[in-house]
Amino acid sequence: MWHHQSHDGGAPPQACRLCGSPVLASVVDLGATPPCERFLTADQLDAVEPTYPLHLRVCPDCLLVQLPAQITPEDTFTEYAYFSSYSESWVAHARNFVAAATAGLGLGAESFVVEVASNDGYLLRNLVDAGVPCLGIEPSVNVGAVARARGVPTLTAFLDKDTGARVRSEHGPADLVVANNVYAHVPDVLGFTAGLRELVADDGWVSIEVQHLLSLVRDNQYDTIYHEHFQYYTVASAQRALAEADLSIVDVELLPTHGGSIRLWARPSVAAGRHSARVTRVLQQERAAGLHDLSGYRGFAKRVDGIRADLLRFLLDAAAEGRTVVGYGAPGKGNTLLNHCGIRPDLLAYTVDRNPYKHGRFTPGTRIPIHAPERIAVDRPDYVLVLPWNLRDELVTQLSYVRDWGGRLVFPIPRLEVVS
CATH class of the missing domain: 3.40.50.150 (Vaccinia Virus protein VP39)
Known part of the structure; x- marks a missing residue:
């Protein structure tokens, strides 16, 4: 299962940034995705969107788990969407x-x-x-x-x-x-x-x-x-x-x-x-x-595949049954999940976020529209997929009104859970 990184064309290997060890071992490869905080405006939807490999590795010598530095902090943090x-x-x-x-x-x-x-x-x-x-x-x-x-x-x-x-x-x-x-x-x-x-x-x-x-x-x-x-x-x-x-x-x-x-x-x-x-x-x-x-x-990559399979199965079944699913939150972590799973607006109509900076924008890569939170009560969807699952206690209370029309909350991680 452990495969060391292969290098082609004589390119220098990705060395450990802490100890300089020349060879890193793979933990999980999530493909290539756009930077997670680069929300798109409507006029950017027809422009080229850069994606970067998202391949997590571990140093066998110092055990620092790391991603290659594909984007610079200057790219990310000069204007930042997270307050x-x-x-x-x-x-x-x-x-x-x-x-x-x-x-x-x-x-x-x-x-x-x-x-x-x-x-x-x-x-x-x-x-x-x-x-x-x-x-x-x-x-x-x-x-x-x-x-x-x-x-x-x-x-x-x-x-x-x-x-x-x-x-x-x-x-x-x-x-x-x-x-x-x-x-x-x-x-x-x-x-x-x-x-x-x-x-x-x-x-x-x-x-x-x-x-x-x-x-x-x-x-x-x-x-x-x-x-x-x-x-x-x-x-x-x-x-x-x-x-x-x-x-x-x-x-x-x-x-x-x-x-x-x-x-x-x-x-x-x-x-x-x-x-x-x-x-x-x-x-x-x-x-x-x-x-x-x-x-x-070992085994982490396989568990990741399982999460993707469960979430996609749930969304495909919901769509086949004619049920509506929308998202709650547009956190950076949500964009890793949405891109890795290949979720588009046909499976997740839109998501909402409390940060007005994101309203009218679209999630990077998957191009899911982002609205103000009030939209959920107007549309009364069957399911709300909660993307910032780490705020679960805060959000179960905040979203208790979804029960009023029989809607249910869905948490994708650590395992798929539908909460009525």
């Missing part, structure tokens, strides 16, 4: 984190906090309100402008060693550096990690939230594989990456966000000491699942 503030649960999650970190680390008027990939300021504005000096580093021009308008100081930049050194020389070292949902999004993992070390004080803390590869593999979350996510971490591979910049993981929290994430607490080695029992426990879980060698990745 964190549109998810209520995500805003609450950030508020709770800030409250706990402020109390736990004793942050106050004398402290300094930096958030990398601070998006629209949804997290840092809690610190601004509490009078804690802070700075956001956000590459997307349009999103950073929203943050500044809200009173959150924001630097428009990508983090690397030089950016980190510049911020430190201007503002001093940070007591806390927050990097939520960004450690997977940087192809230059070594430069980014060096930037974190530049930012943080020798006795400071770095908090990183990133999707946990253990839940991705265990719960078949293959739709979270997309071009913006260059790496997929276990605690073990994150430990190895952070060590390249003299940062040591001292604690880990398991979070329900994004279908299962880890919050890593790291410190410069000089201040780190021994790691907690929680770190030992999660490392043991990963090892037991076979993720500290190659064995845990």
Whole structure:
């Protein structure tokens, strides 16, 4: 089953971006898809749409799971469609984190906090309100402008060693550096990690939230594989990456966000000491699942094929019975699923999203129209396919009105489930 990558025409092999190992092993090949946040306007529907291979591989040496860097972060993040503030649960999650970190680390008027990939300021504005000096580093021009308008100081930049050194020389070292949902999004993992070390004080803390590869593999979350996510971490591979910049993981929290994430607490080695029992426990879980060698990745591709077969069978049967199916949400992950399954408007009439930026646009590749959420109550479809399945609890409540006409919700992952 394990086949190493073949190389044709003497092209250089795809080397591991962490350790430089020349040969990577295949985990799952999802074909070629367009970038998942490149929603199309009506006048783009007749233009050429670029697609890029989506082939996940693992390094046999350092066990970093990775995609080749087909698109640059500059392509993705100069103008970005994702504004964190549109998810209520995500805003609450950030508020709770800030409250706990402020109390736990004793942050106050004398402290300094930096958030990398601070998006629209949804997290840092809690610190601004509490009078804690802070700075956001956000590459997307349009999103950073929203943050500044809200009173959150924001630097428009990508983090690397030089950016980190510049911020430190201007503002001093940070007591806390927050990097939520960004450690997977940087192809230059070594430069980014060096930037974190530049930012943080020798006795400071770095908090990183990133999707946990253990839940991705265990719960078949293959739709979270997309071009913006260059790496997929276990605690073990994150430990190895952070060590390249003299940062040591001292604690880990398991979070329900994004279908299962880890919050890593790291410190410069000089201040780190021994790691907690929680770190030992999660490392043991990963090892037991076979993720500290190659064995845990066998069989994943086959399970992915099963998810596609089940969803297509359901949609084809619904169409044959004359039932209407529409989508809820237009998240990036939905576009991996829709493209891999080859779902078009004949099987999914449209989807809806709370983000007005997406209204009147079309999903990349599959060209499914996106409307405002109110459309569902007007059309009363038989089924609503929920694409952001990770917000299940939030959305089951929000969409309870679908029951009024006997409509049912459908969740595609971790396995197909129709909920009445």
